[in-house]
Amino acid sequence: MPWRVAVVLPAREGFTAGAVGAIGLQVAALAGPRDVIVGPELSAPSLVPGHEYHAIRPGLWPPGGRSLRYAAAVLRAVAGIAPAVVEVHNRPDTALYIARNRPGQRVLLVLHNDPQGMRGADTPPLRRDLLRMMDVACVSGWVRARFLDGLPPACEGRVGLSPNGVALPAQVMPMDRRDPCVLFAGRVVADKGADLFVAACARLAVDHPSWRYRMIGADRFRPDAPLTPFMTGLLPAARAAGVEMAGYRPHADVLAGMGRAAIVVVPSRWPEPFGMTALEAMAAGAALVAAPCGGLPEVVGDGGILYPPDPASGLARVLGGLMADGAARTDLAARGRARAARFSLAHARACRDGLRVACLHGRHG
Incomplete structure (x- = not known):
C-alpha cells in the first residue's frame, strides 16, 4: 500500500533476535516496506535490519505511570511520522491516548490477548468507547468473541479478524x-x-x-x-x-x-x-x-x-x-x-492489509 503505517509495540515487547515475544515476532514477519515500527529502545540490532524503527524514550511528562509516559512518547513519534494509520498492538490504553490526542488520526487496535483482562477494555462500556474512536482487529475468533461480549450486534462490523501467520518450511524431516x-x-x-x-x-x-x-x-x-x-x-x-x-x-x-x-x-x-x-x-x-x-x-x-x-x-x-x-x-x-x-504469512498479511484499508476509510475522524 502506498501510505505509511506506524506499528506500535507494547512498552515491554522485545524486538531483537535474543529477546522477543510472540507479538514482536508477528510484527517482524508481517512488516511491509511502508511500515514504521515504533517500540522501546533496543539493546541489539532490530529483528528487521534496515527497516525504519523509532525507539521510544519516555520522558517525565505527563505525570503518571510508565504506561502513560510511554503512550505520550509514542504520540510524539507518531506526530513526526504522520502515518495514515496507527496500528497499536495489544494496548487499548495506548491506542485510546493516541486517538484522543491526535484528532482525525485513524487508529487500528490489534488484540493478541483476552481484552477482558486489559486495562481500558475490561468492561463492555470501555470496549464500546474504544469502537467510537478506532477499529479493532483480533488474532482469533475467540479473542473477537471476548471483545464483543456484552456489546450490541451493531458493533460487530468494527471488529475484524486478523490471524497470525507462519512461515511454512518447504520441506520437513520425515x-x-x-x-x-x-x-x-x-x-x-x-x-x-x-x-x-x-x-x-x-x-x-x-x-x-x-x-x-x-x-x-x-x-x-x-x-x-x-x-x-x-x-x-x-x-x-x-x-x-x-x-x-x-x-x-x-x-x-x-x-x-x-x-x-x-x-x-x-x-x-x-x-x-x-x-x-x-x-x-x-x-x-x-x-x-x-x-x-x-x-x-x-x-x-x-x-x-x-x-x-x-x-x-x-x-x-x-x-x-x-x-x-x-x-x-x-x-x-x-x-x-x-x-x-x-x-500462511501471505494470508495473514492480506487480512491485516484489508483491515488497515477499512480503518483508513472508516467513519471515524
Whole structure:
C-alpha cells in the first residue's frame, strides 16, 4: 500500500533476535516496506535490519505511570511520522491516548490477548468507547468473541479478524527420521501447563525409556529471565522425570527443535488467545497434542490431537498412545502441515492489509 503505517509495540515487547515475544515476532514477519515500527529502545540490532524503527524514550511528562509516559512518547513519534494509520498492538490504553490526542488520526487496535483482562477494555462500556474512536482487529475468533461480549450486534462490523501467520518450511524431516523426543516450548509457567508436562513425562519415562523429554523456555522471553518460585519448585520434579530443561533459546532454535522432535505438546491451562506454538509445531512437521481451550481449537482443527492436559495422567495416556504408533504420528504430522498452510504469512498479511484499508476509510475522524 502506498501510505505509511506506524506499528506500535507494547512498552515491554522485545524486538531483537535474543529477546522477543510472540507479538514482536508477528510484527517482524508481517512488516511491509511502508511500515514504521515504533517500540522501546533496543539493546541489539532490530529483528528487521534496515527497516525504519523509532525507539521510544519516555520522558517525565505527563505525570503518571510508565504506561502513560510511554503512550505520550509514542504520540510524539507518531506526530513526526504522520502515518495514515496507527496500528497499536495489544494496548487499548495506548491506542485510546493516541486517538484522543491526535484528532482525525485513524487508529487500528490489534488484540493478541483476552481484552477482558486489559486495562481500558475490561468492561463492555470501555470496549464500546474504544469502537467510537478506532477499529479493532483480533488474532482469533475467540479473542473477537471476548471483545464483543456484552456489546450490541451493531458493533460487530468494527471488529475484524486478523490471524497470525507462519512461515511454512518447504520441506520437513520425515517422521521416521525424527528424534524420539516429546517437546514443550514456551514460557515455563503454570498457565502454560509446564508442571502438567513434567508430571506426564514422569509417567511416560517408565514405559518409554528410549524417548527423550525436553522443555525449551523460561519465565520470560529473554536469556536473563529470572528463576521464579514456580521454576524452582519444578526443577527437582523435572530432574526426577528425566526432563531436559533447555532454558530460554532464540526463536530460531525453538523452530529447529520443533523440526527435529517427533511430538510437541501445548498443555495450556489458560485459554490461549491464538496458539502460535501449536501453529509453528504443525508447520514444522511434528505431531501435535494441544489443550482444547481458547483459540487453540480454531487454529489446530484436525491438525493435532486436542485433549485436556489436566489431570496429567490423561495427557500421559494420549501421549503414550502416540509414542507407540509411528503411523499415527506420521498421519497426524501430515494433517498438521496441511492445517498450518491455511495460516500462511501471505494470508495473514492480506487480512491485516484489508483491515488497515477499512480503518483508513472508516467513519471515524
